Structures are given as C-alpha cells and as structure tokens.
Amino acid sequence: MSRDRLRPSHDPAIKRGLYSLQDNTRVIFSYLTRLFLILCLIFSVSLVLYTSFSSSNKNQFWHRIPHAARTGTVLSPGPPTNISHVLFGIGGSAATWRDRSVYSSIWWVPDVTRGFVWLDKKIDSPRTNINGPPAKVSSPEWTRFKYSSSRSAVRIARIISDSVKLRLPDVRWFVMGDDDTVYYIDNLVSVLSRYDHNQMWYIGGNSESVEQDVMHSYDMAFGGGGFALSYPLAERLVSILDGCLDRYYYFYGSDQRIWACISEIGVPITRERGFHQFDIRGSAYGLLAAHPLAPLVSLHHLDALEPLFPNHNHKESLKSIHQAYQADPPRIFQQTFCHDSKRKWSISIAWGYTVQLHPLLLPAMDLQTPVQTFKTWRSWSNGPFTFNTRPEPDLCKRPVVFMLERVKKGGFNGSLTSYKRIEHEPGNTCKTTQYAQAMSVQRILVSSLKMEPDYWKKSYVQAPRRYCCELMNKGIVKNNSMQLRIRKCRNRESITSGLD
Template sequence: MSSSVSPPPSPFPSTGTSLIITLSKALLISGVVFFLGIVLVPNIRNCPSDFASDVVSKSNLPAAGAGTVIAPDNDSSDPAAKVVVGEGEEDDPNGPTRLKHLIFGLVGSESAWHHRRPYVEAWWRPNETRGRLLLDAEPTGDLLPWSPLSPPYRVSENVTRVVEETGHVDRRVARMVHGIREIVREAGEGVRWVVMGDDDTVLMVDNLVDLVAGYDHTKHYYIGGHSEFVLSNYWFSFNQAFGGAGFLLSFPLAKALSDTIMDCLKRYSFLISADKTTMSCVADLGVNISPHRGFHQLDMRGDISGFLSYHPNVPLMSLHHFDMADPIFPFVDRAEAARRIMKPARLDQTRMMQQVICYHRPLNWSFSLSWGYSAQIYERRMPRSYLQKPIETFLTWGESTSPPFWMFDVRPRSGDPCEAPHFFFLRNVKKLAPKNEILTTYYRSWKRGLGPCLADGNRSADQISRIQVISPAKRRLQVCDHFYWRT
C-alpha cells in the first residue's frame, strides 16, 4: 500500500467508462444491476431475524457527503480553561454512563502535533468530548491560532521538578505517567472514567462508552489491550495495557493513582517504560488489567490491511501507530486515511471492522467483509476457520528471527487463485434515510494478477470493480451464512 502523501491517479474506473457487471445464470455481462441477497440461517448465534440483507452490487448510487463538524464556542487554546462539558445538567450518579462521563488525556509533543493533529481531529468531538492534550512545549508556527477542532491543550507540569523529586531516570516516562495526575486534577464534576492515550491514535469514543457502561464505575478498574507482537509483551509485560492504544481507569482508581503517583515514580524510578510504570503503580493498589481485544497497539509495520481486514468480532476501540504503518487505505496519506475510517464510524461504531463471512452458492464464492474498511471475494468456498485468520501482509515491529511473532493466528499470502482474495477498500458511505440503512461502497484498488480458480467449476471475479453493502442502522453484530443472487 502506498505511503506517498501525494496520491497518484486513481485506479478506480469512472462512472461513465466502468463496466456494468451483472450476475446472471449464465454469468453474462449486461447493464442489469445485480444484487446478492443474504439468506440467514436462523440458528446462528447473534444472527438477527430482521436483518434484511447485505447487498453486493454495481449500481450508480450517489457518493456519501462529508460529515458535519461543529466548532466549540469557547477558545479551546486557553490552557487555564476548566474542562467541563454539559455543565448545568442534572447528573444521576446511578444513571447510565455517557460520553460526558469520560475525560480524555492525550500525551503528545509539540513537534509531532504538526502532522498528527488530523488523526485526533478525525475522532474528537468539540463541545462533546472533554479532556486535554498535554504538550511538552507551547505550540508554534502553523499550530497558532489553536484549532477549535483540536482538544484544548496545556503544557505538561514542570518535568524537571518531578524528576528531581522522584529521581526518575527517564524524563519522558516521568512526564507521561505524571500526566495521569494532571488529567485527574482537571476532571471536574461527574467524571467516571479517565481515558489515557497518545496523539497518534484514533479512538472509537462510542464503543469506549459502551464498554465502560458494563462496569461499575465506583470500583477500581484498569482496562486496556496487549500488543499484537509477542516480543513487545515479553520485553515489557504481558500484564500491562499498552498506552498508545489507550487505556481506561475508573475514576476512583485514577484518583488513588493520582494521590500516590510521586511515591510510585520514586519507587519505580529505574523503569524506562511509561506503560510498565503505570501497570506497576496500579498493581500496587491491588488492581490488575481487564484486557480487551478491541484496543490495538498495532506493533507492526508496512501494509497492515491483512490484519484490519480480519478483525475479531469484538468492538473496535482504537488504532495506534498511525505514523509507523503504511496508510490503511491505498493512494491516500495518513491524515486522509484517519478521516475516511471515521466516516462509517460516525454512523455506527459497533460494526466497525466487524468481520462478516458469507457464501454465494451458485458461484462457489466466499465473501469476507470488514465493515467500514474492506471487502474480499474468494473464488472458492473457504472454511470460516480459514477466513478468520489475518493474511500476513505486515512486518514485525522489532527484529525477530523465528516465530511466534504474533498473539494471533495468521496465514501467509498465497499465489493460488483459489486462496488469494480480490481486495476492495471503502471509498464511500451514506445513510439511507427512508429505510434507516447504511450503504458502504468498497472499490477494487488493484488487479489481483492471477488467473481464475478452476476448482469445482468456479468463475473469475476479475470483472467486479466495486462492492456495495446495505446494512440496517441498528447497534448489533451481524452474521450471515449464504449469498444468493437475484435480478
């Protein structure tokens, strides 16, 4: 996948010149739009009986427009401003957890924020999300005046004083861990959870709210994810939340940690990892990690589409290391990739990258959908156990001479036309108001470069240029079993 900032000419066919593909019984090419309707097996777990259909088509439906962004009324560049959202509203302490009950603490650097700003602005919601960006220095140059679409910032407290008082060996670690105390001090009324993360991470805030809504916020919880790379967990800890992917602290735990943070930094002054230090401080308070597979540190390099296209069926919480991997969409830069992945997320985060596997019996095709990101066609019916394994398109984070590399099963790239998928990536998303549905459109980005699969009379999918999926706008996971075509 290209990492060039200037996108090359689009490989996607124009509407006027592209072929209109139709599936008929004889597989003839005509101008008729085809649909592949889903027939759902009623005894499949989590399979809703009222799920109308996912649709694969070649129709000329209009492209989705950009989302609307509301800028805050206040000056978000004022570092002394109190971080309060929804002030004046009555808050039932026993009521359901909502976004206003979360405060976000993002630790970043002034030098990196110049190019990382679009990653955070893609998911930050002015006047809705509450929190701070903690910078290591006052912003300069093109960061001024401060963007109203960015989180309000403040410069981290005197790190030199923290290091002198604790004797810590690493200024960077001391600053990052001490940042938890700085965010807790600004929490204001009604905060139930503290979310800590980095400035190169995309967060799914609705999914975070849904996640913590299932916990008792009055108790002590430390929620986060492990690294995907085995050695990262070995080098640091299998019991820590990797902070780049984000982690959550219930407010009582965050407050207890804040009150003891200086003593803990002194106790672990020899550690050169902020995440391991945080884990150690939390463990000393009697709390261990509650792991969740939706947090993604993304300790991998290169083309990570093979991982993201086969995401496990758990809600996506975060995507870290946007600077280290290739852009997750072909032919766009990282900033545009962050904006694009948030377009479907604005409509339904519960589905984001959820893998759906379907079959089209007349053609013996298998479909794998990573909702809101990509779709694949296999020219043969493949077992679910095979399709659930990510394709190893990505490289290891650090030098490792022999496996195991990953905390999950993988399969290698294949040159077999029956095993290698046709890849399509999200380009458009649109809400279909009359039926309360969501239309996502995935375009072929490159030719597979292989012949057709000849097993069992299968047919080539080379002529398919795009896939459209219509999903009901309901907050639930979807499972399908078979595809059938209809005209």
C-alpha cells in the same frame, strides 16, 4: 392422722367424680393432640409453599441480574455513562503536536469530548487545530524524578496526576493515550458502560507482538492503544504515584510505570480487544479485514504503518473510515461471511473497510484468521503474534480485494456501502479461469440495517454473535456488480450449508 384417710375413698360419688375428671382430661388431651397435628400440617404446607415460592422468585431474580453484576461488574445507579463522563489525557510534546494533531482532529468533537493534550512546554497556539483538544503544559514536578532511559516517560506517566488534580465535575473515567492515537468514542463509551465506575477498573489491551509483551508485560495495558482508569482507581493511584515512580525509574515507558504502580494497589488489567496498540510493521490490512468480534475503540502507531487505503495518505484513509463509522458506529470493521456455493466463492466483509472475494470455498475458521500482511514491531519478523495468522503465498488462493468506495443511507434505518475492486500489480495475479471470473466483479454493494446502538453495551449479558450475510438476486453479477445483505443470523443458521 389415721392410715384410713390415706386410702382411696370407696364412696360412689367420689368415684364418679374421679372418672369424669379422667374423661375430661382424655378429651382435652385428644383435642390438643389433633390441634397440634393440624398446626404441624399447616406449618409444613406453608414451609413447602414458601420455600418453593421464594426459591422460584430467587431464581427469577437471579436471572434478571446481569451477568456482570453477578461477577462483580455491578452497574451503579445514576444516569448511564456517556462521553461527558470521560476525560482524555493525551501525551504529546511541543515538537510533535503540530504534525500529530491531525489524528486528534479526526475524532475530537468540540464541546462534546473533554480533555487535554499535555505538552512539555508552551507552543505559540494552545489549539493548533480547531477540532483538536486544548493544550496544557505538564506540571514541572516531573523533572525531579529519577529515570534511566526515557525522561519524557515520567512526565507522561504523571498526566494522570495532572488530570485528577483538575477536579473537573462529573468525571467517571480517565482515558490515557498518545497524540497519534485515534479513538472511536461511541464504542469507547459502550465498553466503559459495562463497568461500574465506582469500583477500581484498569481497562486496556496488550501489544500484538509477543516480543513486546515479553519485554514489557502481558499484564500491562499498552498506552499507545489507550487505557481507561475509573475515578476511584485514578484517585488511589495518584496518592502513591510520586513515590512509585522513583521505585520503577528503570522502566522505559510511561505505561509500564503506571502498570507497576497499579499492581501495588492490587488491581489487574481487564482486557478489551478493541484497543489496538498496533505494534506491527507494514500493512495493518490483514488484521483489520479480520477484526475480532469486539467494538473498535482505538488505533495507534499509524505513522509507522502504511496508509489503511491504497493510493491514500493517512488522513484520507482515516476520514474514509470515519465516514462509515459515523453511519453505523457499532458495526465498523465487523466481519461477516457468506458463500456462493454454485461458483465456489467465499466472501468476507469487514464492514466500512473492505470486502474479500476468495475464488474457493473456505471455512469460517480460515476466514476469521488474519492474512499476514504485517511483521512484528521490534524485529520486523514474521511473528509470533498474540493471535493466529495465515500466510497466503499462493497467488490463486489470495482474495480479490475491494475497498470502501462510499457510504449512504439505505431505507429508514439502514445503510448501503459500496466497495470497488483494486487493481493488482502486473504479474501478481492468478491466471486460472475461476480467478478471472472473480476478477470480473468490479464492485460489491452491501446493504444492512443499523446495529443496535447499545449492542456492545449488552454484550455482558448477551453473548455477541457474528452477523450473517446472504447473496441478493441469487448472486447474479449485473453490470459487473454484486449485491449482498447483512442481517442477524437465524437461530439454527450457520455458513456450513454453503460448504456442502
């Protein structure tokens, strides 16, 4: 091949073809570049819009999820939890059941509540009270386990095993308690409804007396006040219970044994303040008159306390409270404050139980602190307790006390409760003019709309807030009676206006 063939041609036609090809290449390249830039722009805009839209939707979706779901308390699909999903396991004995069945008769609803009182041996009549739970005898295996000081504690601890092995349908929760425990089942269901029964939950409360918590454990649900186990936890617990009971034979109580075994599964206690162990002596009045902002779930150790109403026995006192409870279950014992700034009065209402009229202005932090009318469980001391208390040695700073007299319907969806002043012991009353003015009030009437039935169920997504109260008719005392109204607080409302 000659070298000339390798050189570029100088023919004009060929040159024109080469230039034309270069021009077309430039056009195509320019077009592709513009197309690429346009696609990049479209992609960028789409990405921005997608990110913004998805982020917005994500935030909206996130805020639509209940707080409990975001923190692990995921409510499972299916019908809402109701009382038919709860199986009660009540620890009793043949020796005490006849007397203590009076407590179960207060709260048990035949053909509605489900469960049994588990006894150590047969009694003449399995159902000593028509309104009480049926009796069953504990399975005899409990007698083969080791124990140190309380053999019956082994049997009562195994009630959860006896209950699970019944394999009753539609059970979501096992609620354990004693035969002297009174439950408020609507509020119990409200509490349990906050939790996913398909997860392992151990729910209850501590002792009120620090000495008891130190002796047993702060991490334990005290059994007298009652505690709840979800089905998955109960089933898992039963699978290890027998061997576990022998490991902890040296514990005194059944509830401490159960707690120790649950600890091996790795499930901590979830505290609910409405379970009341009542490890206190004397009068529970001060504690109930300043009940925490939580639904009332249970009361225990009532035999060891003074009756909840003066001049009543235990049964009569509980029936009075139950009457108010049935009228408005979520509101029972809920505390409300108001002030009469002209007369310098502070008023505290524990709905369905008592009204306290203080002849001086007190801030909320004092009114919500229980007056100490009780002592510790074990040593009968003035404390310490697991909550603050305030002594009231000054007669002139003690409240004038009114106790529930009656409950009746008020309007379409309301109630009217009346509270009658109780007489003070002679020589135990302040002699000031201001106190005498407060003592002239004989009766306090309180009107209110019913609380929403699911108020406490919603408290996992909506922070609870104490209700407000106001003086009716400008606080005029007419016919020795005073009228108050309980209502929801307004957005910017507080009680400080009455203290100025």
